Amino acid sequence: MADTFLDAQELVLNMGPQHPSTHGVLRVILKLDGEKVLGTECVIGYLHRGVEKIAEHRTYAQFAPYVDRMDYISAVSNGLGYCLAVEKLLNAEAPPRARAVRVILTELNRIASHLLWLGTHALDIGAITPLFYTFREREEILAIFENYCGARLTTHAFRIGGLQYETYSGFEEQVKRFCDTFPAHVDEYETLLTGNPIWRDRLIGVGLLTAEQCKDYGVTGPVLRAAGVAWDLRKAQPYSGYEQYEFEVPTRSGGDTYDRYLVRIEEMRQSVRIIRQAVERIPEGAIMAKGMKVIKPPVGEAYVSIEAPKGELGYFIVSDGSIHPYRVRVRPPSFLNLQALEVMAKGSLVADVVAIIGTIDIVLGEVDR
Amino acid sequence: MSEQQPSKAAPKPAAVMESQPWAGELPENLRTQFSEDVPETSQYAGQPYVVCKPDAAVAVLRYLKEREQFDALVDITAVDYPSREARFELIYIVYSHARNQRLRVKTSIGAASRPRTLTAVFTGANWLEREVYDMFGIVFDGHPGLHRILLPEEWTGFPLRKDSSILGMDQAWVKDNLGIESGQ
Amino acid sequence: MPEWLRRFLLIDLIQGMLVTFRTQHPKYINTEQYPEERPRVAERYRGAPRLNINPENGETLCIACDLCAIACPENLIVVGSVRNPETRRKELTTFTYDLSRCMFCGLCEDACPVDALELTQDFELASFTREGQIWDRQMLEEGPRPSPYR
Ligand code: SF4
């Protein structure tokens, strides 16, 4: 009698769209049996701006600022992917100096993105302190962006064919100074979190996702690597000169939230390694490829993807030979990663849903585009 | 391409994608396996793609997954060509971790045709197909829950079709909701 | 050290607290005191637009070539010009810049052949009306006048 009384009702609970831990406007419909999650359904699209439609009404160069506004946490990566895709259509390549600067800025952006993720993820779980420290370091990166291109978030740092801005005087020093101080700060975060019993209890074994499930759902990025697949596009299909730099692809085998945390922490260290190597030898020379005044690719199509902080960010561009792209399709990593929430959250507790949403590292601007 | 010279006199030939044939074991296998269901295996800008008949698309992708190690679904999207007879081009992108290779599978479908869903092969196709439906109005047969994903449920029209204009959508919305003429 | 002893001695807590207390020193204050102290933004900061004038004769540098308006993805610049019958050159009459739609991407600035249009370091752009966001030529040449705090 008591038994039936307890699980007589399936409760449907709305989480979001205005909820602090959904990192934007994500609405998750939770089906609950007591504390247990029976199923989830995501309602997305609150931030849909029709970026792909806008692209068809802009020239190739004009569309570049819009891609910054998809994943606004890592605008530089978005810009790099778009520029590489158009360059592929044009059969052009940025000069070596531009490529090196691109790598430095993109890796700094990866660190900034992971820092924001770490701060907010920890905040979701109840650790307030790391947020202040991660934002302190993120500020240094944003200052570099601001000095370089004049904007902090929506940077529009790269142009098709290379760079618009030459590096400012003191750029190398500022980046080096950041590289020197930053690893100690990562140790600080680890002191605060890695061994912390509450942190471990909340994360270990939560939100499991196996490698098979990852591939089935098209999940990429740190989530895939935490499931034991050492797949990183920077290594698998190097672009923008990543083959010149030495770095490791951190992996873990557990596929739970804690492993994803460790993978991202290690990725920040590896990014510092890449930046160090790149900033030591920025080649001299031009920063813009020749013949980029009018961007008019021949008829064709290309899919180019990069390893964005969140996973594989792809651009599929169809050109009809005019100055406007015929179709731009963005393959957002967050969109596909978020889809796996339904398997990750199934059977977990309500409180863990917050941890799981945090660990996927979504940006709703990119999910909804 | 040819339109670089603004020659008014001669009508310029309709520009086509200059793709090269794609040779190798995989395209051979695909052609022997599917014969006329896969009429074209080519590459453009170093990226291979396969054109297949609409009915064979799911079978080709299943074959690629189970026999040729293309184990990860990257993307599903479509392109609208209103002037063509088969209006939409449906594009599946798959990736093989073992081969470190990406492959596009393309198929042309008419406005009224209903392609089979890929969700039976890749679970991740669910949202991607919903997005294609949302943006282009392509109905996938057998999809477990095909409804709009990014746009609100009551939206009319399919925005990424070439015949739906941004301005038109704006004017219609303003007229319906505010009862005035849009100044755009 | 075994896990239980670590937990018993609160090692992780103490280590964490050490990190926190190490940053208590006033020299680690990172908070900006805006608006009492306006922060210094970078030299290349992309903020309020300005239409530069020639400092020698006070004439505008703009040659009314319309390139900025063409480059802008948001189509928010409108350049008005008349052709001077004597010099056969275009002369700028009006210049409107709709700041409310601008995304400060800098494409207009890059397109300008004579560096007339420039995004400056001013970042206080708020106004009380929508119309206040549409800047005319005079406003663009003089720059914004942010009212000082207090
Ligand atoms: S900054 Fe960008 S959006 Fe603003 S006016 Fe210039 S080109 Fe247009």
Ligand code: SF4
């Ligand atoms: S591009 Fe420069 S010179 Fe030309 S109209 Fe614009 S502001 Fe004037």
